[in-house]
Amino acid sequence: MEITIEKTTSPKTKPDQNALGFGKYFTDHMFIMDYEKNIGWHNAKIIPYQPIPLDPATAVFHYGQAIFEGLKAYRTDDNRILLFRPSKNMERINITNQRMCMPDVDVDFCVNAIKEIVRIDQDWIPSAPGTALYIRPFIIATDPYLGVRASQTYKFMIILSPVGAYYPQGMNPVNIYVEPDYVRAVRGGTGDAKTCGNYAASLKAQERAAEKGYVQVLWLDGVEKKYIEEVGSMNVFFKINGEIITPALGGSILPGITRASVIHLLKAWGLTVTERKISMDELYQAYQSGILEEAFGTGTAAVISPIGELSWNGENIELGKEVGELAKKVYDTITGIQTGKVEDAFGWIVEVE
Known part of the structure; x- marks a missing residue:
C-alpha cells in the first residue's frame, strides 16, 4: 500500500521549544488510513492536520472501541532523527487490537508511516535538552451504528x-x-491493553490525588487491594537491599516498552532484577528497616521518574528530594541512547533518513 501525501499550504507558527509542556501543540500534518471488513486497511495518506468529520452515531462515542500508542522522535546533536523501538509499539498495538476486537495492522507498514510523517514534519522536532517529538498512533471504531458489537x-x-x-x-x-x-484493572479485564477506557476510569483517583497534593496515583491489585501494580502513566521499580523489584505482568499491568528496556539494561549491567508480586506491606516494612533504597517509574512520556514520596493509609514513605543514583544512571543511559549520545548496544534505535 502506498501513502499519498498532501502537504499543507498554511504552515503553523512553531511554539517556543523551551516552554512546550506536554501535548499542547500539534504539527502541520497527520497520517490517516481506513479499514473496511471486506477490503482491509486502505486509503493511506498524509494530509494537513485537520478535524475529523464523524456521524453522531459513530461507535467509538458510544462503546469505547479506541486504542492508542505513544513513542517519540529525537533530534541528535549532529541533526539526525532517531526513533526508539517503534516496532515494539506497533506489535503492542496489535495485542491491544486483539483484546478490543479490532483489526491488526501491518507492523512494518506502520513503522514506515511513522517515519514518513516524522520526515515531513521534521522541522517540528525540538532540540532543547529534555524535549522530543511525541508520536501518537491511535485507532477508533467508525461504524454509525448503535447496536452493541465490534465495529x-x-x-x-x-x-x-x-x-x-x-x-x-x-x-x-x-x-x-x-x-x-x-x-x-483486574486480571481478565483490559489492564494489559492500551485502550482509552482504562485512562478514563483512572481520572477519579487522579483527581483525588491532585486534591491531596500528589502528582500521580499508584494502583493496587483489583481483588485484594494489597499488591502493587503500576502508577497511572508508568510501570514502577523498587530497589530493596540491592535487588531491583518490579511487579510481574499478570494480565492487569501494561507491558511497558520502557519497562522492558530498563529490565534488559539493568540485567546487562549485572544487577539482580526480579519480576514478582510485591505488596505495600512489604514495601513499608522495607522502608522501616532502612533497606528501601530507591523507587522510580518508567514510561514513554517521562522515561524515568524518581519517586520521592508514597502516601499510603496515612503513612508516608519518604525517599528523599534527590534523584537516586540508579534512577539517574538508567535515565542518562536510556535518554543517551535515544538522542544518540550513548552507543546503542541493543539495536533499539531506528533512524529516520
Whole structure:
C-alpha cells in the first residue's frame, strides 16, 4: 500500500521549544488510513492536520472501541532523527487490537508511516535538552451504528506533538498517592491493553490525588487491594537491599516498552532484577528497616521518574528530594541512547533518513 501525501499550504507558527509542556501543540500534518471488513486497511495518506468529520452515531462515542500508542522522535546533536523501538509499539498495538476486537495492522507498514510523517514534519522536532517529538498512533471504531458489537470500519491515525517534560518538575522526584479504594484493572479485564477506557476510569483517583497534593496515583491489585501494580502513566521499580523489584505482568499491568528496556539494561549491567508480586506491606516494612533504597517509574512520556514520596493509609514513605543514583544512571543511559549520545548496544534505535 502506498501513502499519498498532501502537504499543507498554511504552515503553523512553531511554539517556543523551551516552554512546550506536554501535548499542547500539534504539527502541520497527520497520517490517516481506513479499514473496511471486506477490503482491509486502505486509503493511506498524509494530509494537513485537520478535524475529523464523524456521524453522531459513530461507535467509538458510544462503546469505547479506541486504542492508542505513544513513542517519540529525537533530534541528535549532529541533526539526525532517531526513533526508539517503534516496532515494539506497533506489535503492542496489535495485542491491544486483539483484546478490543479490532483489526491488526501491518507492523512494518506502520513503522514506515511513522517515519514518513516524522520526515515531513521534521522541522517540528525540538532540540532543547529534555524535549522530543511525541508520536501518537491511535485507532477508533467508525461504524454509525448503535447496536452493541465490534465495529466493521475503523480509522488509524498518527498525530505529532513537540513536547517537553511530562511532569512540570522534570527529573526531580514526584510524590505519589497510593489509591485505597478505586482500582485500575483486574486480571481478565483490559489492564494489559492500551485502550482509552482504562485512562478514563483512572481520572477519579487522579483527581483525588491532585486534591491531596500528589502528582500521580499508584494502583493496587483489583481483588485484594494489597499488591502493587503500576502508577497511572508508568510501570514502577523498587530497589530493596540491592535487588531491583518490579511487579510481574499478570494480565492487569501494561507491558511497558520502557519497562522492558530498563529490565534488559539493568540485567546487562549485572544487577539482580526480579519480576514478582510485591505488596505495600512489604514495601513499608522495607522502608522501616532502612533497606528501601530507591523507587522510580518508567514510561514513554517521562522515561524515568524518581519517586520521592508514597502516601499510603496515612503513612508516608519518604525517599528523599534527590534523584537516586540508579534512577539517574538508567535515565542518562536510556535518554543517551535515544538522542544518540550513548552507543546503542541493543539495536533499539531506528533512524529516520
